[in-house]
Amino acid sequence: MDLTSYRDISPYRGADVHEAVGRVLADKDALLKILAGFMPSETAEQRAINDKFANHIMHALQKVDTYDDFQRHITAGVFLPAILQKSVDAFSSSGLEGNCKEKAYLYMSNHRDIVLDCALIDYALIQKDRMICEMAIGDNLLTNQFITDLFKLNGGVTVKRTLPMREKYLESIRLSSYFVEIITEMNKSIWVAQKSGRAKDGLDVTTPAIIKMLHLSQKRKGITFNEVINSCNIVPVAVSYEYDPCDIIKATEEIARKKRGEQPKKKYEDLISISRGLKGYKGRIHIAFGEPIHGEFHNSDQVAAEVDRQIHLSYKLWPTNCFAYDYLENSDRFKEEYASFDTEAFLDRFRGQKEDVRLFALNSYANPVRSFLSAQAR
Template sequence: MNIPEKFDSIRPFEPEELPEVYDRLLQNGQFCQVVKYFYPQVPLEMVARKMKGCKSSLEFQLAFCYDIIKNLLEKASLGCDFNSSVLDVTRRFTFISNHRDIVLDSAILDVLLFDAGFKTTCEIAIGDNLLSLPWVKDLVRVNKSFIVERDLPMREMLMASRRLSEYMHFVIGEKNDNVWIAQREGRAKDSNDRTQEAVLKMMTMGGTGSLADRLVQLHLVPLSISYEFDPCDYLKAKEFQQRRDIVGWKKGPQDDLVSMQTGIMGFKGHIHYHAAPCIDDFLRSLDPDLPKNDFYRVVAEHIDQEIHRNYRLYPVNYLAMDLLAANHEHAAYYSEADKAQFEQYLAAQMAKIDLENKDEAFLRERMLTMYANPAINHLAAQ
């Protein structure tokens, strides 16, 4: 396929580039350690041979990533299911979802799409802030990721956003592949999931016609991701206190790596993915004379409504709401055993927070809020 050169620095690798990238990865000590972790019984030469036999990124995903994610879900979850009943598997979509886990949100979706009968997975939007290690950047581009450039001067930022948008349109329109993108930059630390209008504005920098036409060309599908437990909840709570107490506190690259590792390996309980109908018809129904700002607001609200409506709630979500409000309003949705278990879980997660002036009450409130917000939003969307 003839891919415009302007996308070279952000797109996934093409088949002809893979042999050289495989060699680069196999010469990297850290990458080889990761391989050893996932394949403790398999000699590196055998893994190398299998890698070199993968002639495309999709083949690489099916040869390696598919089984790794399946095994991971077996160990670190109580099962994962996907309601994709409204999707036509012969079409291509841009999945726009709430964002819980740096790595797994899109990785699990790839597995679920394939299991649902799609003949391809997703190209994944990933921020360059997570790619400080060259081998990680290589690996994600082998794994069908394209790069979202961040922290650029204003003029460069505009150019980068336009290129990103044009690339997404190219993936859907020309490459005939799916796209996954989070509804906002970074994860919603308090699980109050809201679509950033800036993400929609970026999407309309590519394509042709009216703003609605440009979004229709991407075939947006709001996707709800519900994890029963968030292994990073205590890290997020800790971050809230650091931001509160330390002027100008910023995460370091090490923090993202710890979050990635904790999110991948940590226990997630039940996991549910739910695809809402593609919003093409909704976009076509909008008043063509809607002012620009109103257009983005209305579309963001519609996506949020769909994501919130399709959350799967667990006893912990109702419990967190009641514990925050100090009442028993939703007691029909959980048992005393659920409550005792959740209190035990919270205590264990809180104990992992290593801060000098640990504010227990504040940290507990932050953790409860993370579990309550999906329920508050779901009930509002009903």
């Protein structure tokens, strides 16, 4: 695999790592702004704590030679523990027991949080002594050089979304080559969301085009669709948050979109969502890894259906999900699951919202239960 031909989209390697580390070390103010995204910084005492935290990160950065180092020592060693301590009650994972430590996989998960989904999957892999993964992210998030450096130091693979149609197609072929080659030739794992953009309604459905993309670069080599799918070792992953810090924002955005049509995003809209997602209370989080997808597959719809099936059956259904389902369905099917849950406090979360926003937000919690029951019935 010629990694130099993918330099613009692949994570930093070699000299690029050291140059990026140098740029980050030279811009402490930018790092402090990042920290303010998930740590309080209103008082002088809080800012002093952040400054000390930034110094700790900058000291650790001096020992970073690879994106593996950055993920283990900065992301998993500093950032994620701080986020989990401040906004998560418990973090757990399951399903990695059957995965081979030395084997590369394509992890395909549902997508609820812009940054945390892939970061927490990597964190779970590190906790279980498994190979870490690169992470596919849209270039719309790379708003400046500092953010770009952090993502590419963290194993970020850039998905170019802001291109004319023909260029976008050619770039999809190149991205396809990178995905397949990094797994099959370099034996490196990679993460991709099952769809572009977060599932704001709680309905996690795989976009077949993402599966089809894997075969784009290989069919001209005479490699069949089924061969590509089996060689990529796709592992569906279910990410389950007890509370979504962006639930009301997502509901408000989606109701507005339905009324007025698709609107261009405001300049800092994604950054605001990232900050809220990192800082906001999430309760408990569970990451469930499914089984590698192997077998006879003739098209992307079949593979997408299997990804969906595994994700839906692997959900950790929290009291928030079970109560929202029973409340909206006027049933008591899951009453034992939320017997000690403060249902009134949960409903108060949405009080004062317009009725259509309130119902959309509640349905976003109930929909994973509906998907689970539907997958069970098949």
